[in-house]
Amino acid sequence: xxAATPAPPYFAVxxxxxxxxxxxxxxxxxxxxEELASTRDGFLGIExxxxxxIGLTISYWRDExxxxxxxxxxxxxxxxRLGRERWYDTYSVRVAKVERAYDFVSANSx
Amino acid sequence: xxAATPAPPYFAVxxxxxxxxxxxxxxxxxxxxEELASTRDGFLGIExxxxxxIGLTISYWRDExxxxxxxxxxxxxxxxRLGRERWYDTYSVRVAKVERAYDFVSANSx
Numbered sequence: 001x002x003a004a005t006p007a008p009p010y011f012a013v014x015x016x017x018x019x020x021x022x023x024x025x026x027x028x029x030x031x032x033x034e035e036l037a038s039t040r041d042g043f044l045g046i047e048x049x050x051x052x053x054i055g056l057t058i059s060y061w062r063d064e065x066x067x068x069x070x071x072x073x074x075x076x077x078x079x080x081r082l083g084r085e086r087w088y089d090t091y092s093v094r095v096a097k098v099e100r101a102y103d104f105v106s107a108n109s110x
Numbered sequence: 111x112x113a114a115t116p117a118p119p120y121f122a123v124x125x126x127x128x129x130x131x132x133x134x135x136x137x138x139x140x141x142x143x144e145e146l147a148s149t150r151d152g153f154l155g156i157e158x159x160x161x162x163x164i165g166l167t168i169s170y171w172r173d174e175x176x177x178x179x180x181x182x183x184x185x186x187x188x189x190x191r192l193g194r195e196r197w198y199d200t201y202s203v204r205v206a207k208v209e210r211a212y213d214f215v216s217a218n219s220x
Contacts, residue, residue, distance in 0.1 A: 001128065001163045001164040002126045002127075002128065002164065002200060002201070002202050003126070003202075005202075005204075008204075012122070012124060012204065012206050014122060014124070014168060014208075016112045016113070016157050016168075017112075018111065018112065020216070020218075047126050047164060047166055048161065048164075048166075049159040049160050049161040049164055049165060049166045050159050050161065051158065051159040051160065053111045054111040054112065054157060054158075054159055055159060056157055056158075056159045056166045056168065058124060058126075058166065058168075084214060084216070088214060088216065089215075089216050089218070089219045090112060090213070090214060090215050090216065090219055091112070091213070091214045092112050092113075092115075092211060092212070092213045092214075093211065093212055093213075094115075094118075094122065094208045094210075094211040095208070095209055095210050095211070096122050096206035096207055096208040096209060097206055097207050097209060098124075098204045098205070098206040099205055099206060099207060100204075100205050101202060101203065101204040101205070102202070102203055103200070103201065103202045103203075104194060104198060104200060104201045104202075105199075105200050106130070106194070106198065106199050106200065108130075108199070109199050109200055
């Protein structure tokens with residue numbers, strides 16, 4: 001479930017959100033958007049987790065062009081609009097350039 | 111719970127992990143480390159969430175120097191060692207420079 005990203009540099013879009021009450025079609029749309037993003041040129045991976053009061057989704061991209069193209073995707077634009085109308089109370093989007101990275105794998109890990 | 115970070119540029123350390131079974135003192139140590147990090151010069155904020163199979167923690171820092179100092183902190187080094195010995199099956203650390211950011215606040219939000 002940890003995204004298998006290539007060697008840096010590449011880009012991360014850090015999406016942090018707090019939700020409104022209830023689902024209102026959110027889970028289904030989130031799954032659809034994740035699937036759609038993964039088909040896009042320049043998509044490198046995605047990691048997502050939610051606590052009671054905050055959700056974090058980090059998507060990784062080859063370059064800024066790939067990020068801009070995904071942001072402007074027609075289906076994604078519709079989802080973004082619904083997000084602002086229904087699902088999100090607040091959110092922050094941070095676009096960051098990954099400069100270095102390292103991994104750990106336990107000796108006990110298969 | 112969304113970190114109130116200043117205008118970019120600043121840095122993000124994206125820590126993504128998969129855990130071993132059981133707690134083994136993890137929750138207590140994670141709380142201690144978050145508290146300790148927040149006292150450090152250059153610390154800007156932290157966001158954290160865990161799903162069944164993955165944990166994401168993003169800490170934000172003023173510059174690379176602040177990140178290096180926290181990585182080399184003696185208490186943090188001890189926690190990192192325990193992490194590799196006990197708590198983490200795998201993890202990835204990505205250091206990224208946040209280049210741009212924007213926020214949304216719902217009109218219904220207080």
